[in-house]
Amino acid sequence: MLRLTKKENTVNINFDIYLINRSNTDVNLFILASSIKKQIESVYSGKFSSLELTTIATIKPIYKHQLRLLYNNLVIAISDHVTNDNVAEADFGGLLIKLNPKHIDSINSGKNKRTIAHELGHILGLDHPHANAKFESVNTAASLLEQNITNEEKKYNLMCQGWYIQKANIDLNDALVLTENQIIVILENYFSKKLNKNYSLAKGIFNYKWIGKI
Ligand SMILES: [Zn+2]
Structure with missing residues (x-):
């Protein structure tokens, strides 16, 4: 989930994200988690005209995940099923980012500082x-x-x-x-409850199921 608070001109965003690997590529999730945290916190902080933004991202790598745990939570899933073999994709205002395993090295090395932050923008409804x-x-x-x-x-x-x-x-x-306008859009989206929408995991009577190919 993501949580947002605003006090006067300061906006705080808290991202709580589970990191899982659904692909056939071996990935060190702990190294990737710390790279992703760095990327998110550096992009989503600073002064945007009159607004000051601070962000804390908690990235939890899990190797053996239970869908029950992921339900209604924000998830980054390394997946072999990203549309058109793009770098990544996200549910607009949703809870899932799919990341193409081919781009993990460039995120870890810092060569790619943008992909996760951009997709998170879609999660925030931008x-x-x-x-x-x-x-x-x-x-x-x-x-x-x-x-x-x-x-x-x-x-x-x-x-x-x-x-x-x-x-x-x-x-x-x-x-x-990001422009101040975009920060205002994020605030409006959050406070009008357009975010944290679950499009990715369905809850049945006995079990949980991914929606679509993850
Ligand atoms: Zn995009």
């Missing part, structure tokens, strides 16, 4: 500020606050897709910024 496959465009499906993000801001924005940042000729690791 959309891409640009339209699909269109440079310097507006995503009309996003909230009005996100539509107001300027093209200049987009070049460095965490929630733009990788191809967009590359097209703007910016290093992916220099595009980790």
Whole structure:
């Protein structure tokens, strides 16, 4: 689960995340957990115009997981079933991030500082500020606050897709910024209960089951 508090101009986010491996690749979950914690806490902290953001991420690696334990919790699952063999994907406003095992080394080495933080943005209900496959465009499906993000801001924005940042000729690791607008969207999403939605695990009478291919 993620929890959010706001006191005057300070916003605190707490992420409690289980890290599991569903792929056929051997992964040291403890090393990856500490890399992910570092990535999340460095991106989701700092001053965003008038708002100060602080974040604590607790990443719990589990090797033998019971679905009962994961139910209604935030999960990062290393999975061989990421759509189109992308780096990762996330449930919008949901509880699951799927991570492609091919990219674990680059996350551990710090070469990739962006993927988990970007996917977590979707978990927080943030959309891409640009339209699909269109440079310097507006995503009309996003909230009005996100539509107001300027093209200049987009070049460095965490929630733009990788191809967009590359097209703007910016290093992916220099595009980790959120705008104050996006922090406000996160707050609105949380306090109107649009987050922590369970799309990934179903609870039956006798057991728990993944929804879709994890
Ligand atoms: Zn995305």
